[in-house]
Amino acid sequence: MVCPTEGTTTLELMTWNDRYSVGIGLIDSQHQQLFRLVNDLNAVMMGRSESGKTVTALDRLSAFSAAHFAHEESLMQTYGYPDFRRHKEEHDDLMNEVKSLRRDLLSGYIPLELMTAFLKDWLLNHIIAVDKQSGVYLRAAGLE
Numbered sequence: 001m002v003c004p005t006e007g008t009t010t011l012e013l014m015t016w017n018d019r020y021s022v023g024i025g026l027i028d029s030q031h032q033q034l035f036r037l038v039n040d041l042n043a044v045m046m047g048r049s050e051s052g053k054t055v056t057a058l059d060r061l062s063a064f065s066a067a068h069f070a071h072e073e074s075l076m077q078t079y080g081y082p083d084f085r086r087h088k089e090e091h092d093d094l095m096n097e098v099k100s101l102r103r104d105l106l107s108g109y110i111p112l113e114l115m116t117a118f119l120k121d122w123l124l125n126h127i128i129a130v131d132k133q134s135g136v137y138l139r140a141a142g143l144e
């Protein structure tokens with residue numbers, strides 16, 4: 001008998017949708033990669049594998065987030081985005097939050113599901129409310 005869930009993507013927590021697009025190709029593809037890394041982290045957790053693997057998946061997400069934020073910030077600075085400071089503050093807050101989540105994870109203090117739910121919500125809210133705004137400005141400046 002074939003298991004009905006075998007081979008499906010039931011572990012996918014985040015699914016890309018065009019309404020998340022900021023209209024700039026490289027930023028969208030980096031956001032899609034962030035979705036994949038959150039899904040990877042979630043999959044490791046759902047597999048209930050040893051915590052070391054969870055920390056590795058979180059570190060991968062954290063490293064890629066830092067690179068993505070640096071990329072967005074350099075574009076905003078290059079094109080003189082007026083709301084740069086507030087946008088960067090959100091990035092910095094998230095990176096600090098991830099550091100604290102990592103500590104909580106290592107000490108077994110935080111339920112794993114809460115961590116992925118937080119990361120998913122943060123990412124979606126940030127893309128929709130903040131990245132899209134800077135996307136409008138950058139597109140008007142000629143980026144695509």
Ligand code: FE2
Binds near residue numbers: 031068127
């Ligand atoms: Fe972003």
Ligand code: FE2
Binds near residue numbers: 126130
């Ligand atoms: Fe951003």
